[in-house]
Amino acid sequence: MAAHLSYGRVNLNILREAARKELREFLDKCAGSKAIVWDEYLTGPFGLIAQYSLLKEHEVEKMFTLKAGRLPAADVKNIIFFVRPRLELMDIIAENVIGEDRQRSQRDFHILFVPRRSLLCEQRLKEQGVLGSFINIEEYILDLIPYDGDLLSMESETAFRECYLENDQTSLYHTAKGLMTLQALYGTIPQIFGKGECARHVANMMLRMKREFAGSQNQILPVFDSLLLLDRNVDLLTPLATQLTYEGLIDEVYSITNGYVKLPPEKFTQKKQGEGGKDLPTEPKKLQLNSAEELYAEIRDKNFNAVGSVLSKKAKIISAAFEERHNAKTVGEIKQFVSQLPHMQAARSSLANHTSIAELIKDITTSESFFDNLTVEQEFMTGVDTDKVNSYIEDCIAQQDPLIKILRLVCMQSVCNNGLKQKVLDYYKREILQTYGYEHILTLSNLEKAGLLKPQTSTRNNYPTIRKTLKLWMEDINEQNPNDISYVYSGYAPLSVRLAQLLVRPGWRSIEEVLKMLPGPHFEERQQLPSGLHKKRQQGENRTTLVFFLGGVTYAEIAALRFLSQMEDGGTEYVIATTKLINGTCWIKSLMDKLEAPPF
Numbered sequence: 001m002a003a004h005l006s007y008g009r010v011n012l013n014i015l016r017e018a019a020r021k022e023l024r025e026f027l028d029k030c031a032g033s034k035a036i037v038w039d040e041y042l043t044g045p046f047g048l049i050a051q052y053s054l055l056k057e058h059e060v061e062k063m064f065t066l067k068a069g070r071l072p073a074a075d076v077k078n079i080i081f082f083v084r085p086r087l088e089l090m091d092i093i094a095e096n097v098i099g100e101d102r103q104r105s106q107r108d109f110h111i112l113f114v115p116r117r118s119l120l121c122e123q124r125l126k127e128q129g130v131l132g133s134f135i136n137i138e139e140y141i142l143d144l145i146p147y148d149g150d151l152l153s154m155e156s157e158t159a160f161r162e163c164y165l166e167n168d169q170t171s172l173y174h175t176a177k178g179l180m181t182l183q184a185l186y187g188t189i190p191q192i193f194g195k196g197e198c199a200r201h202v203a204n205m206m207l208r209m210k211r212e213f214a215g216s217q218n219q220i221l222p223v224f225d226s227l228l229l230l231d232r233n234v235d236l237l238t239p240l241a242t243q244l245t246y247e248g249l250i251d252e253v254y255s256i257t258n259g260y261v262k263l264p265p266e267k268f269t270q271k272k273q274g275e276g277g278k279d280l281p282t283e284p285k286k287l288q289l290n291s292a293e294e295l296y297a298e299i300r301d302k303n304f305n306a307v308g309s310v311l312s313k314k315a316k317i318i319s320a321a322f323e324e325r326h327n328a329k330t331v332g333e334i335k336q337f338v339s340q341l342p343h344m345q346a347a348r349s350s351l352a353n354h355t356s357i358a359e360l361i362k363d364i365t366t367s368e369s370f371f372d373n374l375t376v377e378q379e380f381m382t383g384v385d386t387d388k389v390n391s392y393i394e395d396c397i398a399q400q401d402p403l404i405k406i407l408r409l410v411c412m413q414s415v416c417n418n419g420l421k422q423k424v425l426d427y428y429k430r431e432i433l434q435t436y437g438y439e440h441i442l443t444l445s446n447l448e449k450a451g452l453l454k455p456q457t458s459t460r461n462n463y464p465t466i467r468k469t470l471k472l473w474m475e476d477i478n479e480q481n482p483n484d485i486s487y488v489y490s491g492y493a494p495l496s497v498r499l500a501q502l503l504v505r506p507g508w509r510s511i512e513e514v515l516k517m518l519p520g521p522h523f524e525e526r527q528q529l530p531s532g533l534h535k536k537r538q539q540g541e542n543r544t545t546l547v548f549f550l551g552g553v554t555y556a557e558i559a560a561l562r563f564l565s566q567m568e569d570g571g572t573e574y575v576i577a578t579t580k581l582i583n584g585t586c587w588i589k590s591l592m593d594k595l596e597a598p599p600f
Contacts, residue, residue, distance in 0.1 A: 004292035008149030009544055009565075009573045010223050014185050016146050019049045027058035029136055030110050032077035035062035037096065039083040042114055044258030045145050045155050046082070068092050070099040080110045082140075085118030094128035101133065110136040115143055115154075115174055143178030144577060147259055148290050150565075151558060152577040154178060155258070159579035160232055160551035161590050163198050164450045171579055172198055175550060176205035178577075179227070180213075182546075187222035188527050189546065193503060196231025196520035198550040203229060203525055210527065221533055224575070225543040228500055232551025234518050235495040236452055240412040240584050241377055243556035244490045246307050247289070247300040249361050251555050251583045262286050267356040287353060295350045301559035303479040303487050304358075304365060311355055318348050373405070374490075377412060381492045382473050383464050386417035389424050397431045403440065406432060408584045411452040416463050419456035442593040450591055451519070462517040469514045470498045485560035497560040500547050504572045542573045552582035 005012040027034065036055065038046075043065075052063075062074040066081065066089065079100070083089045097109055113121070117139040125131040144152040159171035179202070183189060188210075194203050232239075243252055254261050262284035291297035295314060299307050321344050328334045364370055376392045379385065393409050410428050414420050420428070429444055447453040467473055472493050474486040485501065486493035502511055508522060515522045547561060553576065561574040 002146070004149050004290055005146050006149070007291065008575070009542070010150070010186065010575050012146040012149060012152065012575075015144065015152070015182070016049060018181075018185060019142060019145075020054065022140065023050055024054070024058060026112060026136075026138060026140065027055070027060065027080075030078040030080060030108065032059065032108075033075075034058070034060045034078040034080055035064065035071075035074045035076045036060055037064045037066050037071065037079060037081045037093075039081075039086075039089055039114075040065050041084065041157075042082055044260075045142065048145050048147065048258060049142070066092055066096075068095055071096050076107070078108045078110060080112060082112050082114060085113050085116060085121045087121060087124050090121050090124040091128065094125060094130045097130045097133050098128075108135045109133050111138070113137075113139045115139065115141050115177075141177065141181065143174050143181060147581070150562065150575050152575070153581050154577075154579045155581070156579045157586075157590060160450075160582075160587065161446075163551060164233060165446055165591065169198075169201060172201050172550070173205060175548070175579065176202050176209060179206055179548070180209050185220075186224060187220035187533070188529055189224045189227045190222060190527055190529055191226040192229065192525040192527065193226060193508075193523070194229035194525075195499065195515065195518065195522040196229070196234045196550070198231045198233075198520075199229035200521055200523060202548075202550065203523065207525065207527070219530060219533065222529065223544060224546045226545045228503060228545055228547045230496055230499065230547065230549055231520055232549060233451055234499070234520060236450075237381070237412065237415045238489075238494040238496055238557060239552065239554050239582055239587050240408050240415065240452075241381070241489050241492060241556075242374060243488065243554055243583065244303055244305075245301055245488050245556050245559045246304050246358075246361075247559065248488070248554065248556040248583075249304050249365070250289070250357060251581075252585070253361060253364055255583065255586065256289060256555075256581070259290055260286055260288050263357065263360065267360055268353070287357075293350055295347065295354055299354065300555075301488075301562050303482070303490060304361065305479045305490075307358055308362075309480070311351065311358060314347075314351050315355075318344065318351060322348075373409075376409060378491060380409075380412050380416045381467075383416065383467065386413055386461075386463075387421060387424070389427055393428070394431070397435050400435060403432070403436050404585050404588050406436075407443070407447065407453075407588050411447060411588070414453045417456065418458070418461040418463055419454045422455050425453070425455050439595040440592075442595055443591065446591045446593060447588075452591075466495070466514055466517055469511060470495060470502070472498065482563065485563055488556040488560045488563075494554075494557045494560050496549065496553075497557055497564070500545070500561065500574070501564055504543075504545070504570075542571055544573050544575065546575045546577060549576070549578040552580045552587060553578040554583055555581070 002013055002016055005016055061076055064072055066083065071079065081093050083093070093111070100107060111134055117137065122131060122137065125134070143154055145155060147153050154171070154174060156171050156174065162168040162171050192203050192206070194200060243249060247256070250256060250261055254263055265283060265285045268285045289296055289300070299310050302310065325337050328337045372392060376390065390409070390413060393406065396406055396409070432444065433441060444453065472495055474484055474491055474493060477484065477486050477491055479487055479490060484493065485497050488494065502508065508515060549557070558576050561576055564570050565573040
């Protein structure tokens with residue numbers, strides 16, 4: 001069930017249902033019993049669209065993970081490969097098919113490319129001599145996947161790297177296509193705003209696609225009033241900082257993948273008295289995290305320091321509700337109590353889970369190393385000593401702390417100083433390479449290319465001006481009852497979200513000078529609506545804006561946009577879309593390359 005997708009301002013279940021319908025139609029093309037061979041990366045995103053029960057209804061009897069060698073035995077008529085268009089995967093498929101042919105098995109093979117077919121991949125299958133073995137070769141356009149009632153993601157893990165390192169704009173084409181699908185379901189978006197090179201490309205592709213399909217537009221009243229396209233490289237600082245919301249910290253520490261998190265199991269065992277410590281589970285505890293869970297929806301976007309008090313309040317309410325059973329005297333009262341029992345038990349188990357997660361995270365956030373790291377981050381954000389070698393970073397390198405931690409801090413210093421002096425940059429590079437190994441030289445080069453770690457070219461550092469004009473640092477923030485988006489980083493307001501906020505009121509004209517300091521063009525486009533489809537806004541009705549982050553978005557930024565949506569006088573509700581849900585660690589990881597030693 002995905003009821004939580006329809007709770008928001010925009011019913012995202014419509015998008016999920018459209019994706020499910022297409023999947024059913026493809027499965028029905030392959031008549032008879034089926035086995036699906038999955039590209040492992042796709043299983044997570046697909047799980048958000050269709051559970052196993054839907055596949056089972058369409059005669060899917062077996063599921064395997066795509067791997068080299070022979071396919072496992074399965075008594076089925078059809079074998080369907082669900083794969084991303086990657087050349088290395090084609091070689092594995094060819095090996096699988098050749099293995100089956102040798103056994104003389106009478107099976108039909110099919111390929112479903114997600115999200116697009118690829119001529120290069122088909123060429124590779126042809127070279128391997130197996131292209132003729134496939135009866136259906138199709139594409140399944142899974143661009144935007146609904147993650148929650150206000151959140152869509154393409155889960156394209158290489159989008160930022162492709163755009164900024166490899167100059168490959170494929171992911172931008174998928175983005176434009178995804179937005180066209182969205183407009184086909186929810187109506188044309190009348191206004192498009194954007195900032196950055198990639199944003200400009202996406203807007204141009206959308207406008208061109210709209211011209212090409214001019215005659216075949218659906219007559220749907222627009223659900224979205226405007227679209228804001230933002231390049232990730234307009235705001236490189238935000239993902240490098242440690243997120244301080246509950247959901248953001250869960251992601252920083254344990255990483256949330258396709259709406260699930262895996263946690264250490266020892267906190268989640270119910271110890272019975274007298275059992276001692278026998279047989280602790282070794283399997284990680286896997287929990288689903290989305291707004292379908294009442295308590296999680298309430299605490300996910302709060303600053304972590306405000307979570308404890310909410311949990312203790314909830315504990316009192318739940319225990320009081322269970323005490324009610326002693327007061328139930330009549331049959332009617334007992335019946336009423338029993339009918340509420342499932343909901344109460346679900347609430348109690350939810351509370352137990354989140355109390356355990358909060359304890360796990362508290363162990364980390366109260367540690368000295370976490371505090372020291374955060375202090376240095378906040379010094380960089382406020383412009384303290386960003387132009388010289390930082391002694392904390394030196395110590396971390398000397399202690400051989402994880403390389404990603406070092407890279408996040410050094411990149412942050414570089415971004416807050418508009419590049420580092422050559423001498424400081426060379427020092428950091430030398431220290432990193434001598435401590436962690438020369439194979440990381442490619443990674444440092446990638447970070448420089450992406451603009452994260454670069455030498456200072458001009459003498460002027462624009463960051464202080466940007467910080468002051470956009471009020472990116474707020475001194476006295478209220479973490480318990482916030483009145484500004486800066487609570488998500490305990491003082492730092494995400495630049496990307498500040499731009500979205502200022503676009504609504506007073507408009508970008510008021511910050512024209514700062515926009516020029518940030519990379520890439522800023523623009524506004526209008527899309528003509530067919531007559532009769534102009535929205536009549538009711539008194540006090542909020543506008544709906546879709547904010548699309550090209551290159552990834554963090555959970556803290558999502559929390560900040562949700563905060564703006566809930567503001568009394570905000571007047572705008574946000575739906576968030578992105579190429580990938582990221583945190584600083586997985587983002588830097590996507591830019592890392594290792595120099596492999598030659599194989600001789």
